Amino acid sequence: MIRLCTTVVLAILAATTAARAVDVEIVFLSRDQEERLPLSFVDPIVEDPGVWGARLALDDNKTTGGFLGHTYSLVERVLAADEDIAAVFEEERQSGRTLFISDLPRDDLQAIAEHPEASEALIFNGRVGDDDLRINVCFDNVFHTAPSRSMRTDALVQFLVWKRWPRLYLVSGTQENDVAFADAIRRSAEKFGAQVVAESDYAYSAISRRTDSGHIQIQDQMPLATQEGGEYDVLVVADENEVFGEYLPYNTYAARPVAGTHGLVAMSWHRVLEQWGSTQIQRRFEQVADRWMEERDYGAWLGVRSIGEAVTRLNSADAAEMRAFLRSPDFEIGGFKGVGLSYRSWDQQMRQPVLIANKRVLVSASPQPGFLHERTPLDSLGYDEPESECRLQ
Amino acid sequence: MKNGGKVAALAAGVGLVAGIWPAHALTVFVSNEQGNTISVIDGETQEVINEIAVGNRPRGIALGHDNRFLYICASDDNTIQVMDTETLELVDTLPSGPDPELLVIAPQGDRLYVANEDDNLVTVIDLETREMIAEIPVGVEPEGMGVSPDGKIVVNTSETTNMAHFIDTDSYEIVGNVLVGQRPRIAEFTSDGSEVWVTAEIGGTVSVIDPVGMEVMREISFEVAGVEPEALQPVGVKILEDRSKAYVALGPSNRVAVIDAQTHEVLDYILVGQRVWQLELTPDETTLYTSNGVSNDVTLIDTATDTAMVSIPVGSFPWGIAIKP
Structure with a gap:
């Protein structure tokens, strides 16, 4: 990959006429966290989430930049569990760096967005989907490439309504993000004419994914936990923390499909996508990262590519100029989803189609x-x- | 979204009743991306006379100089297959790079240029020796391939870099790069070589480029009442020899735009099948064939009246078209 890029640069520099040298440094920020293991053993445990998307997009930017005299580099800062994000951010800003890809969790993202040094920086959030960051906690300098939680639930409920399966039985976990997902489902149902006809909580504590004869308990517990649904079309599960949702399909009390955080899911990216030219990026990604491309990788890829597209069209890496361009109707990028992607001006959320998929195939978009x-x-x-x-503004 | 079918049925009726269809001794080849076959259509009877199993995911196809051989990009097999157009047998394969998608043959008939989407390369193959003679590094996801009428310049488009790369066919070096709209798909020269038209699928535009100054002279955009702008995705383009008109396939809007190729004004939109992708003209330019991926058919457009005349069901997900006189 690296060898190829060099060849391209050499071949093209000779032919470039209107090159104005622009050197673009991008900082990738993430935090090393103990992630909960997926309940299913066929779900890969993702190594280095996010950063490979940034690296791949950097290669894509470099190839384009080679034709124009623009160079790109990536500074990777992956924080230890107890490291202070504000200090790291300040250090990078002191070095004159203005472009940040945030693969950080919510609190860290907010900490850098509110940092006094952030006013002349651009931060691309490729990970956090919290709706309040799009409705009342608004930051001039943050662009969201990750879809919001409500974009996911709207995408899913639109599909269920299109299917004429509007009666939803909502089964939620009790942690904060489960409650947020359940709220988003209720809002989407109201927005698109579906009905939440019954609700249950699932408050059991997390269980190990590996137990001898574990299925016997699950086969007994899940029907019990889902028998309050009454007459409904689809069970919608809110389990963002991977505690029980995986166990619901085929174990529900009634013979109904499962959707939500498990079963049929709404995703910004998934390995099952092979449409709209995505074969190429899926292959390129697997070649460099030696694993599938995941949502956080896609979020980081979109951030780095947004920067690349702005630099290509502006011939400049000035943060203020770039911000104005990214917010303008002139900006769009291809993201392997069949339509151009752009940013909403009021909250700087990237508009994008959302995939509706099960674990094996793309069902819809x-x-x-x-x-x-x-x-x-x-x-x-x-x-x-x-x-x-x-x-x- | 079922309009393509209605138009087809109606048009078929008109064609049969009026009996105005011009006689052609043509053979039309259509690659079926999902069916892994080539449909063979008799241009006179407008019937599918054969469907030949080929490699996996056949997309771009082109006829060689004397029309004896059809070259087929079998994308998922990472090869170019050679079909004898008389016996309809696969007789050879060519050494393409990985994932060949579109190819173009030099007007002199001696060389074949192919875009390898996976490798950021354009590969050059000598058709006499059937050997690869050059690889040219280009932008990310090379796709469209156009060759100038004198054969001296090949234009390649790269989908993620969003450029048209001008390649000198003597030195195999890039002599210029032109930024165009998002996801450029096809490059096509006018017959006089004075313009290159590049379609941008996501950008929704056609860039008309001056190949001497290597600058965009004009951006053509599209608008159809009642059709969301995102669905107007330009892909295939064909320009009449006399440059009176050009045709641009507009993907999921299920329409082909008719453009005045002198003034670059859009004149009309013709409703065809679903997800219209590639276009090909008959040698006398009286008929334009369109491949309609989602509705599994090809539509024939009368270029005198710019009306859809008939749609012919072919294999699964038709993609490329080549017409043998």
């Missing part, structure tokens, strides 16, 4: 046919301008 919007059908996903307090 939202927005669904018939869900219209005055600007673009993509804005039928997530909080729309009138529903958000963010008015970024």
Whole structure:
């Protein structure tokens, strides 16, 4: 890969006429965290999430930059569990770096967005989907390439409504993010004419994924936990922490499909996607990273590519100029989803189709046919301008 | 979204009743991306007379100089297959790089240029010796391939770099790069060599490039009432020899745009099948064939009246078209 890039640069520099040298340094920020293991053994334990997406996009930017005299480099800062994010961010800002890809968890992201040094920086959030960051905790300098939680639930509920399966039985975990997912489902149901006809909580503590004869208990417990659904079409599970959702399909009390955080899921990226030219990026990614591309990789890829596209078109890496361009109607990038992706001006959320997939194949992609919007059908996903307090200028 | 079918049925009726269809002694080849076959259509009877099993995911196809051989990009087999157009047998394979998608043959008939999407390379193959003679590094995800009428310049488009790369066919070096819209798919020269048209699928535009100054002279955009702008995705493009008109396939909008190739104004939109992808003209330019991926058919457009005349069911996910006189 590296050898190839060098060849390209040499071949092209000779032919470039209007090159203005631009040197672009991008900082990738993440934190080393103990992630909970997936319940299913066929789900890979992802090594180095996020950073490989940034590295791949950097290669893509370098190839394009080679034709224009633009160079790109990536500074990778992966923090230890107890390291202070503010100090690391400040250090990078003191070195004059302004472009940041954030693969950080929520609190860290907010810490750098609120940092006094952030005012002349651009931060691309490729990971956190919290809706409040799109409706009332608004940052001028943050662009969200990760879809919001409500974009996911809107995408999923649109599909269920399109299927004419509108009666939802909501079964939620009790942790904070499960509650947020359940809230988003209720909102999506109301928005698109579905109904949450019954609700249950699942409050059992996390169990080990590996137990002898574990299925016997699960086979008994899951029907018990799901018998309050009454007449419904789809069980929607809210389990963002991978505690029980995986055990629901085929173990529900009623013979109904499972969707939500498990079963049929709404994703920004998934290995099952092979449409819209994504074969190429899936292959390129696996060649360099030796694993599948995951959502956090895709979020980081979109951030680095947004920077690359802005530099290519502007011939400049000035943060203020780039911010204005990224927010303008002139900006769009291809993200292997069949339409151009752009940023909403009020909350700087990237508009994007959301994949509807099970573990083995792509089932659909939202927005669904018939869900219209005055600007673009993509804005039928997530909080729309009138529903958000963010008015970024 | 079922309009393609309706138009086809209606048009078929008109064609049969009026009996105005011009007689062609043509053979039309259509690659079926998902079916892994080539459909063979008799251009006179407009019937599929054969369906030949080929390699996996056949996409770009082109006829060689004397029309004896059809070259087929079998993308998932990482090879170019050679079909004898008389016996309809696969007779050879060519050494392409990985994932060949589109190819173009030099007007002199001696060389074949192919875009390898996976490797950021354009590969040059000598058709006499059937050996690879050069590899040219280009942008990320090379796709469209156009060759100038004199054969001196090949234009390749790269989908993620969003450029048209101008390649000198003597030195195999890039002599210029032109930024175009997002996801450029096809490059096509006018017959006089004075313009190169590059379609940008996601950008929704056609860039008309001056190949001497290597600058975009004009951006053509599209608008159809009642069709969301995102669905207007330009892919295939064909320009009439006299440059009176050009045709651009607009993907999931299920339409082909008719453009005045002198003024670059869009004149009309023709409804065809679903996800119209590639286009090919008959040698006399009276008929334009369109491949409609999602509806599994090809539509024939009368270029005198710019109306869809008939749609012919082919294999699964038709992609490339080549027409043998």
